[in-house]
Amino acid sequence: MTLISGSNIKGTLYNKGISTPHAATLYYFDNGDIIIETESTTKKLHISYLTISPRVANTQRQITMPDGDMFTTKDNNAVDAMIAKISPKQKNTVHSLLYYLESHVTAIVALIAVSIIIVFIFIKFIFPAIVTHIAFSVPTSTLHLISEKTIEYLDKQFFTQTQLPQTRIHTIKTQFKEFIATIPEKNKYTFTLYFRHSNLIGPNAFALPDGTFIITDDFVTLIQHKHELFTILAHETAHVVYRHGVRNILLNSGLLVIAIAIFGDVVSTTTIGLPLLLIHNGYSREFERQADSFAIDYCKKHHISGKHFVNLYKRLQQKAPVNVPSLLSTHPSDEERLASFMAIEK
Amino acid sequence: MESIANVSSTKILPFSFTGKTSEYFKIWIVNGLLTVLTLGIYSAWAKVRTNRYMYGNIYLDNEPFAYTAMPVNILKGRLLALGFFVVYSLSGQYSQTLYIILTLSLLPIIPWVIVNSLRFRGKYTLYKNIPFIFKGDYLDAFKYFILIYIWVPLTLGIIIPYIYYKQKEYIINNLYFGILPIKYKGKASIFYIAFIAATIITMLSAGVILGIAIPLGSSGFFELLKKNIENTASIDASIVATIFGIYALLIISFFIGSAFYKIFILNNVISSIYCGQSKLSCSMDYIKYISIFLTNALAILFSLGLAIPWARIRYNKYFYSSISISLENNLDDITSMDEKEIKSFAEELGGFLDLDIGF
Numbered sequence: 075m076t077l078i079s080g081s082n083i084k085g086t087l088y089n090k091g092i093s094t095p096h097a098a099t100l101y102y103f104d105n106g107d108i109i110i111e112t113e114s115t116t117k118k119l120h121i122s123y124l125t126i127s128p129r130v131a132n133t134q135r136q137i138t139m140p141d142g143d144m145f146t147t148k149d150n151n152a153v154d155a156m157i158a159k160i161s162p163k164q165k166n167t168v169h170s171l172l173y174y175l176e177s178h179v180t181a182i183v184a185l186i187a188v189s190i191i192i193v194f195i196f197i198k199f200i201f202p203a204i205v206t207h208i209a210f211s212v213p214t215s216t217l218h219l220i221s222e223k224t225i226e227y228l229d230k231q232f233f234t235q236t237q238l239p240q241t242r243i244h245t246i247k248t249q250f251k252e253f254i255a256t257i258p259e260k261n262k263y264t265f266t267l268y269f270r271h272s273n274l275i276g277p278n279a280f281a282l283p284d285g286t287f288i289i290t291d292d293f294v295t296l297i298q299h300k301h302e303l304f305t306i307l308a309h310e311t312a313h314v315v316y317r318h319g320v321r322n323i324l325l326n327s328g329l330l331v332i333a334i335a336i337f338g339d340v341v342s343t344t345t346i347g348l349p350l351l352l353i354h355n356g357y358s359r360e361f362e363r364q365a366d367s368f369a370i371d372y373c374k375k376h377h378i379s380g381k382h383f384v385n386l387y388k389r390l391q392q393k394a395p396v397n398v399p400s401l402l403s404t405h406p407s408d409e410e411r412l413a414s415f416m417a418i419e420k
Numbered sequence: 421m422e423s424i425a426n427v428s429s430t431k432i433l434p435f436s437f438t439g440k441t442s443e444y445f446k447i448w449i450v451n452g453l454l455t456v457l458t459l460g461i462y463s464a465w466a467k468v469r470t471n472r473y474m475y476g477n478i479y480l481d482n483e484p485f486a487y488t489a490m491p492v493n494i495l496k497g498r499l500l501a502l503g504f505f506v507v508y509s510l511s512g513q514y515s516q517t518l519y520i521i522l523t524l525s526l527l528p529i530i531p532w533v534i535v536n537s538l539r540f541r542g543k544y545t546l547y548k549n550i551p552f553i554f555k556g557d558y559l560d561a562f563k564y565f566i567l568i569y570i571w572v573p574l575t576l577g578i579i580i581p582y583i584y585y586k587q588k589e590y591i592i593n594n595l596y597f598g599i600l601p602i603k604y605k606g607k608a609s610i611f612y613i614a615f616i617a618a619t620i621i622t623m624l625s626a627g628v629i630l631g632i633a634i635p636l637g638s639s640g641f642f643e644l645l646k647k648n649i650e651n652t653a654s655i656d657a658s659i660v661a662t663i664f665g666i667y668a669l670l671i672i673s674f675f676i677g678s679a680f681y682k683i684f685i686l687n688n689v690i691s692s693i694y695c696g697q698s699k700l701s702c703s704m705d706y707i708k709y710i711s712i713f714l715t716n717a718l719a720i721l722f723s724l725g726l727a728i729p730w731a732r733i734r735y736n737k738y739f740y741s742s743i744s745i746s747l748e749n750n751l752d753d754i755t756s757m758d759e760k761e762i763k764s765f766a767e768e769l770g771g772f773l774d775l776d777i778g779f
Contacts, residue, residue: 088549091756093598095483095548127488130469131443133476134484136546144549146486172469176446189453332459 083152090142106160121161128169209320221282236269253307259315281310283319296389305383312368318361325357358404380418431747437740439477445729464495489544531561553757556594564590581611598754606692614684622677629669679713697748704742
C-alpha cells in the first residue's frame with residue numbers, strides 16, 4: 075500500500091445524524107483504499123463504497139459513506155484528481171461531462187452551434203416528416219368529421235346563403251364536375267362544391283380536408299373563364315390530396331406542445347409566440363408553393379395557359395389588396411407566384 | 421448582570437450568498453441548450469444543477485447549504501405530471517364525464533402534490549449534514565389549500581389575506597430542522613396591512629407618474645384621441661405610442677406596488693420565524709429592493725433574457741445578505757429526526773412518493 079504523493083484532501087467529517095463538524099483529512103492510496111482521519115477517529119474503507127456528489131462550479135462536495143457519515147470539502151480539484159487517479163469508473167459520468175461543458179467557454183460555443191444546427195434540422199426536416207406520416211394515416215372518416223365541424227362553425231360565424239343566380243351556379247357546378255373528372259384521386263375524397271356569401275371574408279375559395287370546396291360569391295363574380303376556375307381548383311385540390319389542412323393542424327399544435335414542454339418553466343408563452351408564428355408561416359408558405367406547382371403541372375398536362383391564373387389573381391388583388399412582409403406571410407410573394415405561372419408557356 | 425450574560429450568549433449570524441454571474445451564466449446556458457436538445461428531458465438535470473449551485477452558495481456560519489436530490493426522481497415526477505396533463509387535456513375531446521371526473525379529482529390531488537413536494541424539497545436540503553423534514557399532514561393541506569376557498573365568495577374576498585397567512589403558517593409550522601421545530605409566530609394582520617398598503621402605493625405611484633407624464637408628454641393628447649376616435653380607419657402612430665407609454669407607466673406603478681407587497685411580507689414573515697429558540701430576521705430596504713427589481717426587469721427585457729443569470733445572482737446576493745439569525749441553539753449540536761418517526765408520518769394517506777411532481 076503506497077501513499078500517492080499529494081494524496082490528501084482537507085475537509086470536514088460529520089457523523090450520521092448529527093451536525094457536529096470534525097476537521098478531517100482524507101488520504102487515498104493507489105489500490106483505492108481511503109483513510110479519513112480526525113483528531114480522535116480513523117475510518118478506513120474502499121473508494122467504491124463512497125458516493126461522491128457531482129461537481130457544480132466550486133460548490134462544496136459531499137462524499138457519503140455506507141454508514142451514513144459524510145465528508146465535505148471545498149477542494150474540488152483534489153476530489154477530481156482522486157477520482158481520476160484511483161477510480162476511473164466514477165470519472166466518465168454524465169455529471170463530469172456536464173462540469174466540463176459548464177467550465178469551458180469554447181465547449182459552450184460549440185454546443186450553441188450544434189444546437190442551432192440540430193434545431194434547424196428538426197424544424198425543417200424531421201418534424202414535418204413525422205407530421206406528414208401521421209397526416210396520411212388519418213382515416214377519411216376523421217377528415218369528414220373535421221370538415222363538417224369546420225363548415226358548421228364557418229356557417230355560424232361568417233357565411234350566409236349564396237346570392238348568385240341559379241344559372242351561374244349551374245355553370246360553375248358543371249365546370250367543377252368536369253374538373254374533378256380529370257383528377258386521379260377523385261374516388262379517394264368526396265369532392266363537392268359549396269357556394270356561400272360573406273361580406274367579411276370577401277373573394278375567396280378554399281378546400282377542407284375531405285375535399286369539400288367552398289367558394290364565395292365575390293370570388294365567383296371575378297371568374298371570367300372556365301380555365302381560371304380550373305387553375306384555382308387545381309391549387310386547392312393539391313391542399314386536399316397532400317393533406318395540407320391536417321398537416322397544418324398537427325404542425326401548429328405539435329410545435330406548441332413541444333415548445334411548452336421545453337420552455338414552459340423558463341419563459342412565458344408570449345415570448346415563444348412570435349418565433350412559433352414565424353416557423354409556422356414558413357411551413358404554410360411551403361404548402362402554398364407545393365399547391366402552386368401542382369396547379370402548374372395540371373395546367374401543363376391539360377394545356378391550360380398560365381395567363382388564366384395570372385389574370386384572375388390580378389383581378390383578385392385589385393379587389394382585395396394585401397400587403398404583408400414575406401416573413402409574416404402565409405403565402406409566397408405575388409411576384410414569385412405569378413412568375414412561376416407565367417413560365418408555363420415557355 | 422444577567423442581561424449582559426444573555427446578550428453575550430446570543431450570537432447574531434448573517435446569511436450570505438457567494439454565487440457569481442460568470443459561473444452561473446455558463447450553468448444556465450448549458451441547461452437551456454441541453455433542455456432544448458433533449459426535448460425537455462434534461463430539465464430535471466438542469467433543476468438539480470441549478471439548485472446545487474444556488475443552495476451551495478448560501479452560507480451561514482461559514483458553512484453552505486446543500487441540495488442532494490437525484491435528477492431521476494425529478495424526471496419521474498415530471499413525467500407523472502405530464503402524463504396526467506396529457507390524459508386530462510385529451511379527455512375533454514372524447515368524454516365529457518371523464519373530463520369532469522378528472523377536474524374534480526384535482527381538488528384532492530393538489531394538496532397531496534403540495535405536501536409531497538414540500539417533503540421532497542426538505543428531505544434533500546441539507547445544512548451541516550442535517551436535512552429539513554416536512555411533517556405537514558394531508559387533511560390540513562386540504563383544509564388550507566382547497567376547502568378554505570369556499571369562504572372567498574361568502575366574505576367577498578376579505579378572507580384572502582387570511583388564507584395566505586394560514587398557508588404560510590401551515591408550511592412553516594410543519595417544518596423541522598433535524599429535531600428542532602421551526603415555528604411561525606406572525607400575525608394575520610400583517611397580510612392585511614400588506615394588501616391595503618400595496619394597493620394604496622400602486623394607486624399613488626400611478627397617480628404621481630401619470631400626473632407628471634401626461635402634462636409633460638402630450639398636451640394635445642386628448643385632442644388627438646378625439647380625432648382618432650372619429651376617424652378609426654387611420655390610427656395615428658403617435659396615439660399608439662402614447663397609449664403604449666401610459667400602459668408601460670401603469671405597469672411600472674403596479675411593479676412598485678407588488679414589490680412593496682413582496683418585500684413587506686418577506687421582511688415580516690421571515691422575522692417571525694423561530695428555529696428552535698433562534699429567531700430569524702430579515703430587513704430588506706424598500707428603495708434598494710425596488711431599484712433592484714426594476715433594473716433587473718429592464719436588463720432582462722433589453723438583453724432578450726440573457727441577463728437572467730446576472731439578475732438572479734444579484735437578487736440572491738441582496739436577499740440573503742438581508743437575513744440573519746440570532747442564535748440561541750448550538751448549530752453544531754443538532755441531531756436528525758429519528759428515521760422511524762419520519763417514516764411513520766410519511767406513510768400515512770397514500771404515502772410519500774420520492775418524486776418531485778410538477779414543474
